[in-house]
Amino acid sequence: MKKFAVCGVSKRAIGMFIEPMLKKFSDNCQLVGLLDVDKKRFAICKEQLPEIINVPEFADSEFDRMISETKPDVILVASRDETHVKYIVKALEHDLDVVTEKPMATTAADCRRIMDAEENSKGEVTVTFNYRYGPHHTKIKEMILEGKLGRVTSVDLNWYIDTYHGSSYFQRWNRDRKLSGGLSIHKSSHHFDLINWWLDQKPSEVFAFGALNYYGSESIYNPEQEDSRNCESCIVKRNCSYYSRWNSRSNTMKVQDDHIDSDIKQHSGYTNYRPDQCIFDSEIAIEDTYTATIKYDQGALLSYSINFSLPYEGYRLAINGTKGRLETMEYHAPSRVPFPIPVQTIDYFPLFGSKEIIHVVEREGGHGGGDPVIQEDIFLGEDPLRPYKILSGSKDGAYAVTTGEAVWKSVKEKQSIRVEDLLARPTLTNY
Incomplete structure (x- = not known):
């Protein structure tokens, strides 16, 4: 035991x-x-x-x-x-x-x-x-391993975070780059790891653009330029489009938080923690919008974007290879989507031939059914019948984080960033 x-x-x-x-x-x-x-x-x-x-x-x-x-x-x-x-x-x-x-x-x-x-x-x-463990994501891995796409040449991944989820990052500690690394690390490392795992390639060079478009004191949605407000006591919150979209006068939605439940009264004793800080504070300096081009060590290219203030949540993915292409779109948080959404499928287009529509068996559980399966691997050991490696190690974690750091540094420095340069051991200088 x-x-x-x-x-x-x-x-x-x-x-x-x-x-x-x-x-x-x-x-x-x-x-x-x-x-x-x-x-x-x-x-x-x-x-x-x-x-x-x-x-x-x-x-x-x-x-x-x-x-x-x-x-x-x-x-x-x-x-x-x-x-x-x-x-x-x-x-x-x-x-x-x-x-x-x-x-x-x-x-x-x-x-x-x-x-x-x-x-x-x-x-x-x-x-x-745990994104690796979602049934659609494991199916994509299997299709690549089966050779359905041939050698992967390029990937397009566009990730969308809705106004409810997106604004929550700017209400909490995540908005401080010293604590979270910024959202290109805290959030996007999930996505970079997924691509790295699918391709079985290492990211080598990153060029990115990014901006703070929706949050911070200069936002067009800021009802009044004043720092240090919080949603619980804010007197102008009814003029805040983000607050009003998810809250009526008689019903208040709690901010979702991976670290504590966000009931402010119950958890007011937590050290240096407030989950309803104003999303328009002037101290906010991280980006809420990114586009990036990432080159991999075996030649694949990734075109990536993420936006933290959109009408719905999910992603669009396309992977191109020498033998074909696959496409899929997923809507997250369907209860927050104000329109009917289709069931996610994977569309496979061979380079020469007819399109196939693949329906994937859904699973219960968090992160698209991924959480229960990764829990089994953590607590029981990896499934010996699975024909490929799926649990992540320290190198996987490092490349995901370092890609995210390269993204925000490229934005700041306006130049491409080599991933291995960021991961290199410090050079000792002799005096």
């Missing part, structure tokens, strides 16, 4: 890891420790899952004591993004395995620290890129 300790008792940690560990995988796994900066998170976790009432709690400064007293086999990391590297490196120094939420880190330099630590450790790092 493997023993797990959790660093970061977030909403994501509870729903994605702790509860399944207790409810589905208790014959194989045991939760032995919880670590966080806020005692209130322990109380809420144990209120939701009373069977762990006696699991020991540790402060952020007590990592070594937690290891000594609980002797875990695996450290689960689900804390705020910029803290991941600290816990991952410490765990590897203790020769422990690590399972971490994406992004693995928020900078290429921290990814390098993690990979170097792993080289000197008996432990291994797993990054929970």
Whole structure:
């Protein structure tokens, strides 16, 4: 039986890891420790899952004591993004395995620290890129492996985030690049990993444009230029198009949050946390719109875009190869789409021949049915009957993060950025 300790008792940690560990995988796994900066998170976790009432709690400064007293086999990391590297490196120094939420880190330099630590450790790092596990995404991987497309030459991926989900990133800590790496890392690393995995190629060079178009103090939707407002007490929120779209005078939708439930009154005691900060604050300096061209080491090209303020949520994908092309479109969050949406299919066009429409068997569960399957691989070991590798390691995590960093740096520096340059070990200078 493997023993797990959790660093970061977030909403994501509870729903994605702790509860399944207790409810589905208790014959194989045991939760032995919880670590966080806020005692209130322990109380809420144990209120939701009373069977762990006696699991020991540790402060952020007590990592070594937690290891000594609980002797875990695996450290689960689900804390705020910029803290991941600290816990991952410490765990590897203790020769422990690590399972971490994406992004693995928020900078290429921290990814390098993690990979170097792993080289000197008996432990291994797993990054929970659950987008890989969605049934449409595994089907696309299988089609590429079967040779349906031949050698992949180019990919078009356009990702759309709706006004509800998109604005939530600007209400929370994600809007601070020091904490999240910016949205080209916090969000887009998911997408870059998916492409890297499908192609089985490494990104080598990135050129990108980006801008802050919808949020921040200069937004055309800002009802009044004033900093430090919050939705709970804002006196002009009825003049805010974002707030008004999702809230009436008698009904208020809570901001969705992977790290804690967003009930402000219930969670007002969390350290330095407010999930309803004004999306028009002048301190917001990250981008909400990107387009990027990415070159891969075996010749494939990716045309990527993402927009964090659109009428609906989902993506359009096309992959071209020497033998054919596939296309698909997915609508996320159908309950928020104000019109009928079609069932997602994959359209395959051989270079010479008739179109095929592929219907994929849907699965229940978060992230398009991906969460339950990745949980099985994490807690039971990878499925030995699956004919391809799917769990992500530290190099996968590093290339996803570094591609995202290359995107925002290309925007800032107005030049192409080489991925390997960002991942290179620092050069030691002799004086």
